[in-house]
Amino acid sequence: MKRVSLKDIARIAGVSPSTVSFVLNGKAKQMRISETLASKIMEVAKKEGYHPNPVAVSLRTGKSQILGLIVETISGNFFASLSRIIEEEAARFGYKIVYTSTENKLQKGKELIGMLSQRQVDGYIITPTPGMEQDIKELIADNKPVVLMDSYFPGIDVPHVLVNNYEGVKRGMAHIIEKGYRRIGFVTVDLNLVQMEERLKAYFDTMHSEGLSTDNLVLSIKYEEDKELGIQQVTDYIKNTPELEAVFFATNYLGLLGLESIHRLGLKLPDDLAMICFDDHDVFRLYPPGITCIRQPAEEIAKTALELLMDQLGKGNGSLGETKIEISPGLVVRGTTEFVQKVNK
Amino acid sequence: MKRVSLKDIARIAGVSPSTVSFVLNGKAKQMRISETLASKIMEVAKKEGYHPNPVAVSLRTGKSQILGLIVETISGNFFASLSRIIEEEAARFGYKIVYTSTENKLQKGKELIGMLSQRQVDGYIITPTPGMEQDIKELIADNKPVVLMDSYFPGIDVPHVLVNNYEGVKRGMAHIIEKGYRRIGFVTVDLNLVQMEERLKAYFDTMHSEGLSTDNLVLSIKYEEDKELGIQQVTDYIKNTPELEAVFFATNYLGLLGLESIHRLGLKLPDDLAMICFDDHDVFRLYPPGITCIRQPAEEIAKTALELLMDQLGKGNGSLGETKIEISPGLVVRGTTEFVQKVNK
DNA sequence: TGTAATTGCTATATCGATATAGTATTTATT
DNA sequence: AATAAATACTATATCGATATAGCAATTACA
Incomplete structure (x- = not known):
């Protein structure tokens, strides 16, 4: 019931924490850990049911494997569908979604951006509301991956997807x-x-x-x-x-x-x-x-938004070419x- | 643009990190930090725009100030309203919500519970689906605050709110x-x-x-x-x-x-x-x-669920008395x- | 055979906070 | 005056991972 830490695995396997870390992160070869030891460590980790603590990983690496999604409102079919598809797609890349809504309040939108960046989300998908330009500029200046959805700011150079x-x-x-x-x-x-x-x-x-x-x-x-x-x-x-x-x-x-x-x-x-x-x-x-x-x-917009974000995170295949995409409506x-x-x- | 840490504040104020921590956590009196120093530190923190890193806090304290919300589906008016109100109410207590949906898939529900507990959420509001009994029992056994919403398991003793x-x-x-x-x-x-x-x-x-x-x-x-x-x-x-x-x-x-x-x-x-x-x-x-x-x-259900959770987290006023609540529908x-x-x- | 290079791992600083145990200084007590 | 107690802080271990630098032991090379 109590969680096993990487140190526990190291102790049980009789090796140092670093070795365990290397092995479990697939850097065994790179760090020339012997096959024998590597597989032993993997076995111990599996048997003990080890799962890395995402909070610790996040603190150390600065990455959270979480994406921030800011939409206008949870109610509303369009955004609800978008969110569901984004959640699904993100999962395929190993990302979780923190889902928030501005309820069309500028102030709340600003707070959310601040909150999410504190939480160290790795990227943002935002339905921008007027007045958020500055905050989004700051994210960009900060090199944070951002994709705007459903709208955009004509003056600012940010990847976006929306219907034409x-x-x-x-x-x-x-x-x-x-x-x-x-x-x-x-x-x-x-x-x-x-x-x-x-x-x-x-x-x-x-x-x-x-x-x-x-x-x-x-x-x-x-x-x-x-x-x-x-x-x-x-x-x-x-x-x-x-x-x-x-x-x-x-x-x-x-x-x-x-x-x-x-x-x-x-x-x-x-x-x-x-x-x-x-x-x-x-x-x-x-x-x-x-x-x-x-x-x-909705599906195409959501998938495209995620692709644009993954491209920025270096996980995409860059197949889109363009970063400002308008999708034909029916x-x-x-x-x-x-x-x-x-x-x- | 780059974040200021507690250490930065300590350095600038010319004191130790511990002192800063005490002051900013309102433990100044308890730790008998002088008023003068305390207010100086607070001033520095404000001027430098210091915000504690929630990830670090979470790692150290084991608390995340995040609540996990698991509903059946994002689409759907009832759950959308519930979510919005819960988010609002949670904010009043300083909690954020990570919003997830099972889409009525048992497997996904189980994974979500696992995911959330890894993320160290401080409490759960769950719309249970059949088959989740065991997972919920484990949460309870683990002393995690849980509130069920919209349904419950007759056999298990868990606080819940639902319509009558x-x-x-x-x-x-x-x-x-x-x-x-x-x-x-x-x-x-x-x-x-x-x-x-x-x-x-x-x-x-x-x-x-x-x-x-x-x-x-x-x-x-x-x-x-x-x-x-x-x-x-x-x-x-x-x-x-x-x-x-x-x-x-x-x-x-x-x-x-x-x-x-x-x-x-x-x-x-x-x-x-x-x-x-x-x-x-x-x-x-x-x-x-x-x-x-x-x-x-929806509003009453959401508010009640949050109250039940806050009671468990020791932040409520325990005004409900009961932990199994049925609300009259209209x-x-x-x-x-x-x-x-x-x-x- | 002596030095260099490689192999296979470990020690430890670090991320940014918290909190316990401790220390130096001042005040109180007898 | 000597000791006890209170005041006002600080040093540091810790949460759980990652990653750099380092260190034996073995192999290669000249």
Whole structure:
């Protein structure tokens, strides 16, 4: 029950601790320990059930075999999937994950970085929030391996993976325009994030290149803790925008607010209003008639992020070449952008 | 940029490391360090931005100020909420959380316990899965603080918090019976968990005490990775159960399968079939007409679990008295158990 | 045969903290 | 005045590993 230390193994095997350390770390040859002795030591270690104390190893080597993962929030399907896959992939390289969330609080994000670096994590996968630039710069300056996920800072040279936001919205817009919608609104949030800017830009570009006006069609809601306030803003927007035919919600959180609003206004999807949303959600799949969305390939993003990190840690195969990666999203067509349907089913 | 150690502070302040340690650990009085010197040391430490290296502290003291949290899966609203609250509460006591999930794999759960104990976590909050009895017994035998959450092992004496499953189903059953439903089915899963047994028992007890038959009304679906297989089982069950009026789903995961099935069968909620579910879900709130459910008070469960753990760690106020706690769930009435409604809105 | 090189291992400083046992100085006691 | 006790600290072993420098003993070489 009580733990056996390396010293114990050394004593039992009748050798010095250094010898045990060399053997168990695969440096037997390099340190010219005889085969006989090496295998004897391995045997003793196995029989005694020896496992090195990671805390001691960490103190001595400065490496912890732990990666820090900072996401926006644990709740939320997208981040939950990301986390699960990252955990799995990391395990294949012998790394554990310490999972933390900022809950969109800048201060908490900063604290987390500090906490993780104190804990000597070997690398970071971070979903950055505005204001974290400085902290991330410091990590980089400190030579810490960092990968940003889902967003990035245009000014700073840090490896990152994210979905191609511009392309995603372009694709979604192409879809609804092809379906015949013209008065298309766009609901975004006033967080100063590149991905939001990209999405909005794609909306404007598409509308304008189609010769469509965007006047009074864009709502940027104030980011609020309180969901009710968000719903109110969206409801007012839908009510007060004449002849609105379709709405593009820039995030799934906004889409959920939208659903609530539409539900409360007694509007029928898609007859009264069509909708499409960036990012999928359980609800979108199940809520009749199904909400059309742009799907972020969580698995690919997660795996790529880990690969980028492993490359920095010298454990990757460097197969990616690039360190700034944008992944193409998919379009999932469901009922909210179909004029017809509703006949079968 | 490079870290300052306790020794650095000692050197700068012109004292010995021990003195610095005493002062910074609040043992100045006890060790009769003069006020003057103490405040000087504190000043130096602050100016130099000293933060103790948690890894070294952990090695020396055997304490890590980290708690291990093992839940079933990161995805899943209930566990996500639990985790968030636990993280918050733990922070108030100066503890960090290492968050891991078993994904319902026994083997992974066992490995996680081993991993966490190697990492010297100071305590465990575990959502136990069948087969983990032995590992948990060992933790207890090893004097490790443990709290089980959401389930427990009847045979083993370990502090635990969970919702009162029996009461929850009783309450839900009372509700639908009062609404006039009589042919009520029950869908559960063939995992050997106490909470499932309790829920099923409450169903049987209620039905029988009301003089209602339960013949062929219970479906225990095989736990499968593949969602599609689950949906198939539920679909078959609904289709082949004559005159089914209402279904009680024992978990929200089952409820989601049920929704899919009902949707595919083209049934209308609640006209063709009423439903109620144990445990809430985003989808249940948003999916029209809203799914009636038994809500587990996540916040209370999380806080209680942490309190139980803190009591064991000697940091709690022991205000709970009991160490085996069942919390009353709430009934959330929505559209799927209302014959009428659908008029307003 | 004497020196150099190689083999096969060990001694020990170190990572950064904690805590016990000890030491020098001052104050109290008889 | 001599001893005891209290004050205000310090020296150092320790947690459990790693890794550098070193040290016998053997083999190679000239």
